[in-house]
């Protein structure tokens with residue numbers, strides 16, 4: 216990418232899906248893509264254009280996931296494990312239908328990540344207003360993540376020869392253990408991960424560079440993020456950065472048990488600007504995905520990052 220970047224936003228109203236039908240009670244902020252678009256329209260005075268993605272195909276999923284795991288996604292017990300449900304939903308027609316709908320929506324949001332990555336490679340900047348399922352492994356899902364959209368996009372774009380070296384910059388509260396495991400032995404994918412030491416997953420995988428912050432060290436967050444990213448980019452020059460922009464370190468995140476880091480909106484704004492600006496200053500395209508974030512207020516964290524992307528392309 217040379218010259219001024221141009222931003223592509225990727226979204227579909229179906230991102231705002233209802234999960235309660237399977238008994239999932241996690242306070243996902245599924246309307247945050249729409250909230251971000253509404254706020255952008257209000258602040259910038261015009262409706263915001265976005266691209267609608269296509270869902271990932273079965274052969275796309277096979278770039279990362281095993282056939283056996285994909286088959287198991289038909290079973291309620293698999294979703295019980297992914298969402299940590301107390302009991303598996305009963306297998307009946309309503310459950311089958313709900314699973315099919317859920318999976319098709321996840322495939323659509325994951326297709327959004329692929330779409331955003333393509334757009335970023337072409338125009339410099341893109342954001343998928345959802346997805347970021349970094350806890351999904353090749354052979355199982357966990358931490359509310361079933362399909363690893365980021366890993367699939369990386370493998371597919373590389374197979375198409377559109378990029379070779381990719382860096383994942385993951386600032387979600389939780390370590391992106393799925394990506395760390397999937398790319399552990401891949402020298403062309405660098406995983407940089409800054410996360411809460413105390414938060415899930417208890418057993419962390421090994422990223423290319425982990426910055427694990429204890430709650431006592433949270434005042435050092437920005438300093439350690441900056442040092443880590445500079446170190447990562449000194450040792451690895453990517454063709455594309457996937458920015459896994461989790462909003463769950465935010466102090467207004469409402470997920471039970473996530474009361475860690477508790478960064479302010481201003482701190483998160485500074486975090487996200489640093490990541491975006493550092494990549495753009497090096498002419499590295501950035502594809503942002505939302506990842507974790509729970510409750511009615513986290514959309515503001517994503518809005519600030521997307522608004523910054525809007526501003527830097529002007």
Ligand SMILES: [Zn+2]
Pocket residue numbers: 387388389461463506507508
């Ligand atoms: Zn998270």
